Amino acid sequence: MVGRLIYLIGPSGSGKDSLLDAARDTLTRSGCHIVRRVITRSAEAVGEAAQAVSVEQFETLREQGAFALSWQANGLHYGIPKEIDQWLLEGHHVLVNGSRAHLSQAQLRYPNLLAVLLTVDQQVLRQRLVARGRESIPEIEARLERNASFAVEVLAGNPSVFLLDNSGDLQQTVQTLIQHIEHPPVPA
Numbered sequence: 001m002v003g004r005l006i007y008l009i010g011p012s013g014s015g016k017d018s019l020l021d022a023a024r025d026t027l028t029r030s031g032c033h034i035v036r037r038v039i040t041r042s043a044e045a046v047g048e049a050a051q052a053v054s055v056e057q058f059e060t061l062r063e064q065g066a067f068a069l070s071w072q073a074n075g076l077h078y079g080i081p082k083e084i085d086q087w088l089l090e091g092h093h094v095l096v097n098g099s100r101a102h103l104s105q106a107q108l109r110y111p112n113l114l115a116v117l118l119t120v121d122q123q124v125l126r127q128r129l130v131a132r133g134r135e136s137i138p139e140i141e142a143r144l145e146r147n148a149s150f151a152v153e154v155l156a157g158n159p160s161v162f163l164l165d166n167s168g169d170l171q172q173t174v175q176t177l178i179q180h181i182e183h184p185p186v187p188a
Contacts, residue, residue, distance in 0.1 A: 003088040005110040006032070006181060007098040009154070010118030011147035013128040015166045015173070016097050019118065023095075023174045032093040032181065038067070038079040069109065071102040093181060100150055103158065114184065115158060116177065117151065121167040 010016050024034055039050040040058045053061070058077045062070055067079035084094045088110075098106060100117075107113050120128070122144055129140045155161055162180055166173045 001091045002112070003090065003092040003094060005084065005088060005106070005113045006093055006095040006116060007103065007106055007110075007113050008095060008116045008118060009098050009100045009103060010166075011100075011120070011125060011150075012143065013125050013132065014118045014120045015128075015170065016118055018170055019166060019173060019177065020095070020097060022170055023177055026174070026178055027093075027095060027181070030093075030178075030182070031091075032095055033084070033087050035080055035084060035094060035096045037097060038081065040077040069096075069098075069102065069106055071099045071105075073099055073101060095181075100154060103154065107158075114181070115154075115161040116164050116180070117154060117161050118164050118166050118173075119151065120165070122148065124167045 008016055008020070020034055027034060037050045038053055038058065038061065040055045041050075041052055055077060058079065061067065061079065062077075066082060068082045068084050069080040071078050078099060080096050080098075084096070087094050103115060107115070125147070126140060126144060129135060129143065130137070135143065155163075164173060164177055164180070
């Protein structure tokens with residue numbers, strides 16, 4: 001049995017990193033691999049626990065075929081190590097922090113991919129983004145507008161995307177995610 005790629009997407013500030021951290025132990029015990037992305041940003045940058053590389057290093061890795069998936073977003077390069085293909089062949093589920101804009105390409109490569117769109121109430125998201133202090137208020141408002149329209153576009157083109165609300169208690173979100181991975185609904 002081939003494993004399934006679980007492709008987590010969602011707006012900045014929706015809590016993807018927090019969700020991955022909170023679900024890690026339970027998912028790992030069940031044999032699911034949670035992937036550490038390769039990103040072109042400094043190791044000191046605040047955010048997910050990723051492997052930081054320079055743009056030159058990233059391009060070398062990409063040219064050498066080190067990535068199963070790779071993309072550019074927000075001025076950075078992102079890569080998912082090719083080891084995921086072996087894990088999937090061995091029957092393990094693999095959870096990646098993906099890119100909303102790269103979803104269609106990922107679905108082409110992994111047809112049984114489970115797309116999970118982490119959503120959060122716009123007001124809660126606004127508060128989280130302001131608290132992070134990475135962007136100005138106009139930048140936050142522009143991001144919120146883009147996020148709202150993107151969610152509509154993703155759902156219009158992908159009716160099988162699983163919506164996971166992270167506006168409330170993180171542990172409830174974790175339990176809902178784990179339940180959906182372990183017992184996905186049967187297509188009609």
